[in-house]
Amino acid sequence: MFPVPVEKSSPAIRYGYQALLPVVLIIWLLPLIAVAIFSIKPESDFASANYWGWPENLAFWENYGLVFAGSDMPRYLLNSVFITVPTVIGAVALSCMTGFALGIYKFKAGIWIFFLFVAGNFVPFQILMVPVRELTLDMGLYDTKTGLVLFHVAFQTGFCTLFMRNFIKALPYALIEAARVEGVSEIRIFWYVVLPMMKPAIAALAVLIFTFIWNDYFWAIVLTQGADSQPVTAGITSFNAQYRAAYHLMSAGSIVAALPPVMMFFAMQKHFIAGLTLGAVK
Amino acid sequence: MADAALPLAQGAQPPRGWWKRNQQTLAPWLFLAPGAAFFLLYVIFPIFQSFQVSFYEWDGLGEAEYVGLRNYDELWYDDAFYTSLKNNVIWLVLYLAAIPAGLFIALFLNQKVFAIRLYKSLFFFPFVISQVVVALVFSWFYDPTFGLFNEFIGLFGLGPIAVLGDERYVTVGIIMAGLWPQTAYCMILYLTGLNAVDPEQIEAGRLDGAKGWRMLWYVVLPQLKPATFIAFVVTIIGALRSFDLISVMTNGGPFGESRVLAFYMFEVALSEYGFRMGYGAAIAVILFMIMMIYIAFFLWKMYRDEREG
CATH class of the missing domain: 1.10.3720.10 (MetI-like)
Structure with a gap:
């Protein structure tokens, strides 16, 4: 197997790898995650330019309901x-x-x-x-x-x-x-x-x-x-x-x-x- | 070897009827007929028809007027055509980055740890989504007021940059969006390839003291050749087919600076700027010729493999 399997490496590398995986994944999918977050934010957040802050309330049902x-x-x-x-x-x-x-x-x-x-x-x-x-x-x-x-x-x-x-x-x-x-x-x-x-x-x-x-x-x-x-x-x-x-x-x-x-x-x-x-x- | 019908086994009934005697020569044609007819009608004939249309001036409704090579002559002096051609070259070159990037991620993920299969699927995810959605996702990503891209470069005191509104960055910006799913595709090709790498050769390499880059270059990559070949083919075809992203993200703008041939052709033939079918067909013919280089190469390689195999 190439590269060397992590289970053959030191615990530090092993756990480091396991911890790195989700971080890299989140960076990789970031543009998509951003859209997913937008899709459950209420309209008022956009009106008050609160793009990346905590949503005022969750608008999952309103937004998706309107789409359908x-x-x-x-x-x-x-x-x-x-x-x-x-x-x-x-x-x-x-x-x-x-x-x-x-x-x-x-x-x-x-x-x-x-x-x-x-x-x-x-x-x-x-x-x-x-x-x-x-x-x-x-x-x-x-x-x-x-x-x-x-x-x-x-x-x-x-x-x-x-x-x-x-x-x-x-x-x-x-x-x-x-x-x-x-x-x-x-x-x-x-x-x-x-x-x-x-x-x-x-x-x-x-x-x-x-x-x-x-x-x-x-x-x-x-x-x-x-x-x-x-x-x-x-x-x-x-x-x-x-x-x-x-x-x-x-x-x-x-x-x-x-x-x-x-x-x-x-x-x-x-x-x-x-x-x-x-x-x-x- | 199957050209001549196989001799009938002893004791079997002697062949009766015309169909029974000839079915082995006729059967392939019968099985081919429906698929081939469809393919001829919708794919093969239209290629020749496009060549023909490119010699006409035609708005798609009225009479077509034969103009000889005038459409090609006009292309020769068309700045928008050269912009598109230049962008096509940029696409071709930068898009190839998907291959090493895909290999890199594949190497990173080629481990056997908890939930790794789920990680692999999630990394592959961007390829499954429609390019239209990728385009929307990235137009918001680049948005100068709230896009994550500008939030990020803002951390370094840069920006904001309106990537898609700036003729210097627009093509590269769109290509980056295209690289996202394309890298995922190359990654999955390499993951499959890595799965089939011969462990004994790796061990032998290790005994010879090969490590890291040297191992990758001299032992692993040669074994990944089939995956690399497919990655090349799909990436080049993908680069020359780029249309969806440009159409949705910028519609060719600003000032037509993000056009490529595939998009310019559509614009000329079917958009609000007019219905110039002949001129559009001439652009398509040029694009087809460029693509033909790669198609011929691919067929030649397939032909060689067929003869060996």
Whole structure:
């Protein structure tokens, strides 16, 4: 193990390390902690310029209550759910199939198709912006959740294919050969042999894509406009325009907008990190 | 090897029907079809369409007028374009600091003590939050009247500095905000990499008297190469994709000094300054070309690994 484990060091270093951890963590998260503090301060604190002093009273319920009851926030959150969940399902389903095709079969064009998916996944969004917006307008899907979902599914398929194909390639190929010898059709091999083994990959991709899409801002402002279809990342900016300079409310709103992927991360941590660090170890 | 269908096992039914005989050549195409169709329609074709649009003057509504290379010619004399390009270079260079910073935090956290897993998760936290929220958090952090940043430099008798309102500091200020989640990402890559470092090599190094920096440089870092490679790729892509932070924190200001190509393109094509699709597409093409250098490098490396593996 590197660096030397602290339990092998003197007690001074051991306890020093344990004491240092929370201090460093607080410094690391300070900007966020500041916002969390703002979000439970009452309006009067800001009026009297008491920014960092002890809050006059705790306004947790008032602030968060207003975010949920007095603004469009719940609608934006719901929009985010209706954009994110179908995208996750669509991209994972499509990439299970493309990953299977590129990971199991060895055909000449395979590697080039695979590279096309990988390259497409890295292009700057701006090179797609004008044509995709045009395409969405032509299909009558501008400013709809469906239009946004279709694009996200297509784009995420690139990354998901990279992920799935590498995962499937590492599966024991002998199992598939054995099934073929038994005369099992290719479609049944996909469904009954390979798919059950892909569960960890599916879980990892699902949480990753959930976070990516929930946090998307660029496409949200390119393809949607109002509270009917905009996700919460775009909604928070309108929310802030509505409550300009009301820092306690803007802070509470930001925390609400950030929370779902955070909860997802803590609930599915193992899968999330497995997905994110794919390829970091040989 | 799977090009030719596997010979059927003895005793199995002889193949009947066209599908049964050809399914191994057809199956990959069938499985690819839906995903590939989507990807072609929404990603591959639009790249070429953008190239095409960049030769037109078009407001997104009326007739598009073919203008040849005029958009590129205009870019050549556009100061805002050079400001954006310059800022892109600054982003690329400074953003790379996320890699050593991530490694440093990973080394700090690579211990087995009480609650260390929770600490690792909490350090990773900034990466999970949306960039829009990171942007808001940091615009308040930098706020000249109540931001913690100015409270802090005030302790040394400095400031207050309106970081986001000052053209000298604005780009660096935004990059610092971007480094926060990016460092967390690099940290998690290195933590995973450190987990897989071969303990025997470390022991061997120790016996040879390697310690501290020398151990890190000669024994540990070579083993972290895959993690470093991924960290490089995601950091460079992240730097060139920077849009959310700029859009929310400064909207390109003050006086357009914090623009990067990705943001300037959006501004030209879709903001209140006008709908110049062709000009925007030309900027996107330049950005795409820059990105293509890295994409080609990445693909080349993947191709080499494929042939070895």
